[in-house]
Amino acid sequence: MTSFLHTFLAPNSIAIVGASSDSTKRGYKALFGLIKDGYEGSIYPINPKVEAILGVKTYPTIMALPEAVDLALICTPAKTLPSILEQCGTNGIKGAIVLASGFGETGEAGLQLECQVLAAARKASVRIIGPNTSGIFNLHKKINLLALDNVKSGNVGIISQSGNMLLALALEAAKNGHIGFSIYIGPGNQVDVDFADYLRFLGEEDNTSVATFYIEGFKNGRAFLDVARQTTQIKPVVVYKSGSTKAGQKAACSHTGALAGSYAMTVDLLRQSGVNVVNRSDELLTVAEGLGLLLKAEGKRVAILSDGGGQATIASDRLIEAGLKLASFSEVTLAALGCILFPQASLINPVDVAGSTDDNPALFSSCIEILVADENVDMVFLVGMFGGYGIRFAEELKPVELITAKSIVNLSKRTDKPLVVYSLYASIKPEPLLLLRNGGIPVYDSIEHAVQVIAALGERGDYIHRCKTAEIQHPLRADPEVCAVFQRAQREGRDLFEFEAKSMLSQYGIDMPEQRVIRRDADYSQVMADFGDTLMAMKVVSKDILHKSDAGGVKLNLSGEPALRQGCKEILSSCRHYKADAEIEGMLVTPMAAKGVEVIVGVSRDPFFGPVLMFGLGGIFVEVLEDVAFRSIPLSRQDAFSMIEQIKASKVLEGIRGEAAVDKNALVDLLLKVSSIVETHTEIHELDLNPVIVYPNGYAVVDARVIISGKLPL
């Protein structure tokens, strides 16, 4: 699907509504910028009071325009908008950038005005960027409606929910000297066009090789994920999401009115869709630059090539911490390195040339050649003084370094394996490093930043690989019996009973322990006949008792009919005491589950991201350590596996203290089935399997809770 934004953001004609001859106004600055930059399309300043501004003929109103213009930049105040949008519609203008503020971000009255503006836009068939946007630029089309000087054009597309953040990135790019931008859009209040639309557009935009986002909060996160899944396969998408703490979320809310959901969940879902999420603001542009140049790596095995033990050590630490691996070199590689380096060089990864290059930095190129040829190596990380040999050691090494840099660049053209450089001299920008960077090899002045780029390349490669092998999930066919259960519960204005929830899950193939509901006296003997002397659990069945344990509605380890009867009596008495008028349906009886590893599987419908599945170990791990993983539904098999492996306590599932590993395949199947069920049954508002006990062979769902939507009021 081609984005409707192409016409608006690479327009052949622009109207400036509220064009001004006052040089401090946006309506002047935008016009000035277009003229100065040599914009090649038609410019139509709208101003009823003057004939021309900066030598460009003005028009008194939109209605007076001689043609249907591609884009209107609206610089007039909030209250003028409904009428201006109507005129745009009438005159065939389909896209408007609205700078005015004073909308949703200011409170209730502003929110109402926002609704009016949206209604007017819809009626007039005009799409809106903003309101309250800082503006846009498209530098390759010589359009800069931002009044921001000295921004170099390049391949980084950027969407930032903070104008100052764009300014910070622009200044950082200027300092870097190499990084340039293609497109900028300030999304503003996103009453109409939103992050998902901008992402689709950047994905299609030819001058953009990496789509970069600063996001405070999503309005429609699910749409963004849907577009991201496609886009990330074509080009890298990098997101810095603020609001990782409650304090940050509060600050974001008072800034853009953005409501942030759980940060951890947002990050998991973005990564599931192939987005590279960075968690420091000072690494956003760094990672964007690196991904824009190198795109991806086939794997996570890195070769470190260094001329100093200190930096080699630090690089090793950071790579491992970032989830990468130090490649194990082949015998051939070791032998080849041994041939050209000093005997005291350390050949095992990290390679430390130990003085071999002091007189001859050309060896770096030979070493890289050897490392790149090793099939155990996915990326090469050059660490140390390269670029500064001529400065540090001897003037005559400068030409050697230049030739070496050229040969490294040539080499990099012949391989898909990314090469990333950290140099002590990066900030000085000596010529050999400029050569590398101009040849498409990123050079950093911080080991930590460089490693984030390497990690991002590995993650993106991983994602693309996962996509290629992803098993497509077929949605389930809804079971009529199950549908009837849902409908009955909805009619009765209640959620599913536990036994109904468990039957439903069982109906769709989830392993479920046997269960019986005792409703009358005769049921006891049937239960005994079915379960014999197994230890049993008994739980009250009542729509009026949500927290069964609190109500004394649960008895464990019951054995024999007398114990069952006694249990029932005690439960009834406790529950009556807890809630005198509780309508009690019966007693659910199940065999006690054997001990194993307790996990939680939960589903909720997030207001921003839709149905989301959560997985974690039970109890303290969820409550205290918040050690859980989230995935958007539907999940692929890889998603399910990766979420199990993502949690910090995943080693527990491998078996600790001599215990056997749990049945991960069964667990993955369970997650996938839950995902399918929730996809099929939109009636399910929340689902909680807590705990599920996992064994070396299979699992037991001990408790199941299903909250439904569409309940009739009682």
Place this chain on the structure above:
Amino acid sequence: MTSFLHTFLAPNSIAIVGASSDSTKRGYKALFGLIKDGYEGSIYPINPKVEAILGVKTYPTIMALPEAVDLALICTPAKTLPSILEQCGTNGIKGAIVLASGFGETGEAGLQLECQVLAAARKASVRIIGPNTSGIFNLHKKINLLALDNVKSGNVGIISQSGNMLLALALEAAKNGHIGFSIYIGPGNQVDVDFADYLRFLGEEDNTSVATFYIEGFKNGRAFLDVARQTTQIKPVVVYKSGSTKAGQKAACSHTGALAGSYAMTVDLLRQSGVNVVNRSDELLTVAEGLGLLLKAEGKRVAILSDGGGQATIASDRLIEAGLKLASFSEVTLAALGCILFPQASLINPVDVAGSTDDNPALFSSCIEILVADENVDMVFLVGMFGGYGIRFAEELKPVELITAKSIVNLSKRTDKPLVVYSLYASIKPEPLLLLRNGGIPVYDSIEHAVQVIAALGERGDYIHRCKTAEIQHPLRADPEVCAVFQRAQREGRDLFEFEAKSMLSQYGIDMPEQRVIRRDADYSQVMADFGDTLMAMKVVSKDILHKSDAGGVKLNLSGEPALRQGCKEILSSCRHYKADAEIEGMLVTPMAAKGVEVIVGVSRDPFFGPVLMFGLGGIFVEVLEDVAFRSIPLSRQDAFSMIEQIKASKVLEGIRGEAAVDKNALVDLLLKVSSIVETHTEIHELDLNPVIVYPNGYAVVDARVIISGKLPL
């Protein structure tokens, strides 16, 4: 105690042994450097072959020197050292810097040479810096023996176990433009003078206001901690320790032969001694700069003052993540800010001026004045475009910014509350920011870096406050009975029996459950008389059975004499089966402990750091999540409290799922008593209380294991 290094590192005379007229040699470069920089002391090049080098008269040997020189720089190869050191000794030279490599870092033969060199030095009463050192500088004395150009003198003292790391920091300082160095020392192999000596020296050195270390591994970590505890109260000490991963430790080992202990432990112990540990190499100099300028904050409550919501949000996130707090402003502060800022400004921390400063950046100074006056504020973090208003908005704001910067600097002189600045324009270095920095206010171009500085200021303030209120621990008086128990075990070539360990702990006032040892038939009735129908645990007592559970040597929940007798029979049979000739002393019987929160208290004697206490929650928390805290023994009460609060799962101790909080005071007392006992009884090699069950009131030590040293061989 005054460091012996002052004479060596601020010498009035320097001999260069192996001075050379070859300009590529260190023996030339050092001499050249001293002359070029205008060193004011006497220089004595030693070279038997030429009369003079660079116009300075040479001496054929050390013996020929006309006076007792303060320092010798030895540039000759490894094998010449024993004889040169002897000559130094004879001629009254007490300090030598040894550049030669080829020692311990190269393997066994080098290690032997190292021992010879040390022996020669000791015999000659010469102290050695190195060998294998990159050199030293003392810029305020115009001594630079490093052959490193363009290093600015300043207040940062630096010890780096990697020469390239120093080079990287020097280049970073040059880029920054403000940071200068006082002293550099490359510690090399530290055969004699070590990190602790250098730290004491930097602590005393007048031109150094912050001592900065890059460390790969300690030889004598305990000595470093001892000096750090004193030094950190006088001036900030910043450490970046590499080897946070196994891969990094391996790399460090092949670089400097440094053996790194547990990284997490090292960090905990350094912090316990008041050291500011940074965990990114690109933040070492940043934090050193900030601490060098601002020293400390009285607390962790930060006021953020910003002109952009995006950066205010990010700053909030980072501050909270770094363990800082957003200050809650007083009513007076809110009112005062309200008076001078636009109505749409957000006054609740983070303060967002929301355009108020666009025309008048002078308001920043007024805002800071208000914030600093608030007693709920410990630090102010200025975030945004300050310094760039004249660039971004209007030329005429430039003088306003300059005046504002001056007034901020003046203000900062009148308060102890640190002010830290992040500016989008920092890297451009506009004049107002230069003014701030020259006035002692650090300015950063990354929010993340600035926050690390703020965190370090808060931590150091915290430490100094803790020191002031630290309760001095009085070592215990050794109990003669306990000593006898240790001596008996040593004589018998075994560790303490569990009942002995528990008696010992009880003797020193640790609450211990009742215990009985059944050795003969008559003991059963005594146990029954004492314990009645309490549920009991029974464990085998045998020096030959270390892992009691594995041997079937443990029975739980026994009730009544027959069960005890049966338990004993079964244990004996299992243990005989496990180890036929095991000498069995008897059966330890204790009442079963009630359920509660399981914790582990362990002590080991680390080869680098000496006795170290570990605390954590039991089971998975230790084994899988490695969620433990370490403190060097002896602990202060604050140390004990802080280690309990440091673990990620500490919330469990507060009581989760409706349970009551555990008795933290009792737990702290336990930790302190264990610390005292281990301090008193150096026979204790390892001690493990695992588990200790903690209750809302007190605790129960369920198992105690004490491994001792000084055992006689059997």
